[in-house]
Amino acid sequence: MNVHTPLPVLSSLYPDRQLRAHCTDQRIGVSLNDLCHLELLLEPASERSLSGTLDRLSGNEVQQTHLVLAACEAAFARWPNLDQLRLATASSHVAIDSLVAEGLFQRVATDKVVCSAHALWQQTRPWLHKGNAAAYPQHFVQSGPVRHPLRPAPLPGTLYSRFIPWLGQTLTFEQVDLQRDLPAFNRWMNTPRVARFWEEQGSLEAHRAYLQKQLDDTHTLPLVGRFDGQSFGYFEVYWAKEDRIAPFYQAHDYDRGLHLLVGEEAFRGKHFYTAWFSSICHYLFLDDPRTQRIVCEPRHDNYRQIANFDRSGFAKIKHFDFPHKHALLVMLSRERFFSDRLYTPLDVVQPLHEGTIA
Template structure:
């Protein structure tokens, strides 16, 4: 959806601020009050006054796509375009040779959002685990891994790895809340939850994450490599499929608009983390109609229902192609 009010300022994860001055057919973008780009609109095309650098085009793409979620491409002209903009995939040519910035390409660039080195480029070497052949996984990240200002919410959405000492009490409180307990069934004592989290910390295929809004922890996620997980026998798993388990612990951060923010951020992070990941999967309880409905609204498809030993589950799948083609990040 388009924002009801013009978007004039966007804070960046590195502390800088992108500002826009939009007039009748004109655009001036500044970075920390430093003029960066001046453009005039002619029809559906922005005309830049001189050479276009990577920084200029990145800023223009971010402002355009954050301002207008339905916008899929920005056409522009420039005296010249930095070669790197094409090699990165930031700029491309349309079917008649015109210059363009595409939403689906822009949001696949790690840019400033990815705060860790990720798994991209990690060598593909093979291991056997419980009779399953899978790629050796990169070392798990530590600290903050993803940060982006959600222009729709007007708040920061970020992900960091779970710290057992820092997060144990809130994890225990969340798991013992009746709403979470109904679906997770992992209630218990602090000692039991410490053992649960320490076991996951030793599991090479699982990363535990804390979701934050404006740096307030509100959600817990488990991101796992599906090839090594219990879900693998139930569908045609790919070597780099990622799976997710999710819970929102803080009541005041519930609601469809918040789900749209944090679920798209979580999927975005995992797809940026390794470009070889083609699908994100999940297996909520089949009777969790509310969560399944949220996921379907945000691009997941329900492929089937199946039986785990402990529950009847729905196989929910989000493909890389669908996510970026329908991407409503802003």
């Protein structure tokens, strides 16, 4: 994407791209419906730090909070190697105080706050459609022999949105809608490339029953991924504590797991992969801040997928045997995901350290 092209921001709150940031080396301007409401005057502080002075901020309190958050998102999207954005304000702003309370900013002086990459990318409001809702209350229940936290029922519709600068498209993850998504799911599952590893070929009715089972199961969440509204793949998210994988490792209460497939050939390749894979991991870590690990169990001979997991920061833990396949357990930690900025393509940002963290 051209650096002078307006960048859509806060996709979860402004899905029609009506909130946009204009970034140059001298300023960040944020416009709502083509009217500029925020202007941040910039000067480089160091190679990985940027300083800005808030020169204009208008709108009501909610809009101002959105505008400041949008400017931070734009800064870290425009300059992916940035460690921190230092913001000076000439006067007190309720929006700034609110974002300090939420953890986006750390106040370092009466008129100065700092936003770090870690803080920005762990905010929920830019990407999750449930906004900054508190974590679901912890209450333990029993499912057969397994004691685990009660899981929230997801809202139907879009759960996560993110504008992908290197594609110029908006990526969304949405809960499966049987009427809308069944034909594509059926076609994907009967594609030889997918069927080889999923082994779920079948009729429309068989696949309707399959998806309905996932929707009814409180430990799974079936999602469809879309780029600018066009479906491209299926993502089956699960809570590992209640899953068949739990006996094969020491599952924590909020570990998440994932099965996935890209059904549309037009959306295969590095540029799309770096967008959707980093984003599905981002979604899982944002959905509940108590999730510290994501696990996956690809078939041992799915070499392409295993190589992708490896490049995306997953540690190889061990091989083990399910009744239906010989699998490799791989794991990604929350610490590594955010510290090594795995929400951004690896050829843009260099990891801060080498090695794997389980």
